[in-house]
Amino acid sequence: MEPIGRWLDQARRGESEALSVLYRQFLPGVFGYIASRVPDRATAEDLTSEVFLKMVEGIGQLRARDEAGFAAWLLQIARLTVAGYYREREHLPTLVSFEPEDWEEEALGNGKALVSMYLGMDPAEIVETQDEWNTVVGAINALTEEQRQVLIGRLILGYDVATVARMIGKKANAVKALQFRALQSLHRLLKTGRRRDISREASPIQTQHRGGKP
């Protein structure tokens, strides 16, 4: 049995240490997946917390016994959590304020938590950071779900093609093709985004995808 299998068994039996190990190992992948899909870090952290709380609650019933199966399960929870997030936002009324908004909130687009997170930073740096975030999110959101999962598995979790193939239930060649098309799309989207950024240099305080569904 691979080491992860032992940790999974122990976690299923309710051992805290095993849960910690699994959490530490899979947090980067889950956070990376969610962060690449939502408009800001605070939302990414909220949704990541939600995913791992669900992991703690549901691991007793989990059937997966290997790393790929467990990663697939976690990413499935993450995908549903992100989908739920966007579903909820669709039902929220759009509020338009007649008062001039604080420039920091305007730049960040989301609440006081973000203001405190960016406190002490140069305003230009904040804008740049947020713009870059939006660029990444916009590009990754434009991919298909399978392409996203392949990128997360290959680039963030660092799995080989065979593991990612087991994770998403495809053959190795299909994973290579998905990986290639995903990076090609990202390349194209990022180049387009960069050109757009250059054209907007005159008005830097603008955000893309302010919480809307991509």
Next chain:
Amino acid sequence: MKPLSERLNARLQRGDRRPWNSEELPAGPREPTPASDPEVDELVTVARWVQSRPQLQADPDFVELLETRLLLRHAALRPKQPARKVLSHPWRVHPVYGIALGICLLMLLLGTGVLVVAAQVSNPENPLYAVKRLEQHVQISLAGSPEGQAELDLQFAGEQLNMLADLADTAHAQAYRQALADFDQQVSAAASTIQGLPAAPDRDRLSSELATLKGDARHMLRGLLPQLALAERLLTTDELGRLGDTVPRLQSVEIVLSAQPDEHATISITGDNIQPGAQLLVNGQVVDVQGSFQNGLLVFMTVWNGDQHPQSIGILNPDGTVAQTTTITLKSSNGNGNGNNGNSNNGHHGNGNNNGKPDKTPTPHH
């Protein structure tokens, strides 16, 4: 030449194990490539750029905080998990275990239900009566001490006695016989257990309880006698005798037939506790004839007008107790006697073995 996707994968595969803490933005492939491949280079650069984005990396403080939250949540859930695990595990492992567990639970429920219902049963004709008796036997055998066993024997004997009162009619003859036999067995068991106890206050107490039970039983059974048919009366009289009551017992029966046809027969009965006014029973039927005591014998003079020989002769005391025998001696008034050597006295239906037959039998009174 390999397709682009293969070449790209080969490039990514080389030393691309998770550069998570690297803040530097990769400008291109890390390792020298054997040949220039601009298209693949560009995509590898994109991959490295995505990998290095700080936006996709979790903040260390957040990582710590969330871990603490998870462990707290896990600790809060933990007390609930064992019970759920016990129930859900067998179902999850294999459906056969689930089915087996289901059947076991069903049997347990049914079994418990049957035992509860059986405990209420008070009629031996009920199919659950056997379960009740079995339940009582198990309870007795599981009792921790002989004293406990004797107490249970007495308790169950008392229950059997109460049951008899409800069955004392001709409609429940079979059930009455069964309940009486069970009562007898229970009393005997109690007496035997108490007798085996060492001399101690417990033994005295239990002996006293047994004596009380026997007294109650005698009183109750005597009260039931008038409601019973002859067969049940015989059994009840027998039981009364075992309970220490005074009951009639027959020692001998002699029938002397008159030499002339269509004449009389004299039936002489010897025995104990035959009361004045006792009635004659021939083949289990009361014969309407007056008896008289002569020299310690109860003598009946009756018309002998039948062809059948008597299988049994008995008496019915005025108090309702009955005694009967199949041991009958037949004689003719000219001195020739034929023994009818049956057996079973005082309420037992013996099988007579007749060596000689009387010419006629008396007419029973229905």
